[in-house]
Amino acid sequence: MPRPVETITVTELARNLATVIDHVRISSTQVSITRGSQTVAKLSPVVQPGLTLGGLLDVLQRSPLADDERQDYAADLELAHDSASIPPSPWE
Numbered sequence: 245m246p247r248p249v250e251t252i253t254v255t256e257l258a259r260n261l262a263t264v265i266d267h268v269r270i271s272s273t274q275v276s277i278t279r280g281s282q283t284v285a286k287l288s289p290v291v292q293p294g295l296t297l298g299g300l301l302d303v304l305q306r307s308p309l310a311d312d313e314r315q316d317y318a319a320d321l322e323l324a325h326d327s328a329s330i331p332p333s334p335w336e
Contacts, residue, residue, distance in 0.1 A: 251276045254284065 252275050257264055268275055268289050277285040295303070309317060 249274045249276060251278055251283075253277070254279045257287075 250273055252264060254277055257275075257277055264275060264287065267273060268287050272289045274289070275287040276283045277287060
């Protein structure tokens with residue numbers, strides 16, 4: 245899934261550097277930096293290994309699992325859950 249790209253001028257970046265960096269980090273948005281009408285640089289988020297739960301949901305919705313894959317996936321999730329050190333829920 246390609247990341248969204250936004251554009252900002254060098255002047256805007258200089259005035260709002262911390263805010264722009266936080267925006268890139270949190271939203272995974274790439275920002276093109278322009279001077280005049282020319283793109284001079286790009287600010288990109290660091291690629292983190294793995295997948296967020298939202299990303300996993302997107303993948304599963306685009307490519308639904310077959311019945312046998314669904315059973316294997318459920319078994320893998322159960323194994324991961326049983327292997328994890330998850331504290332008991334205070335709400336249960």
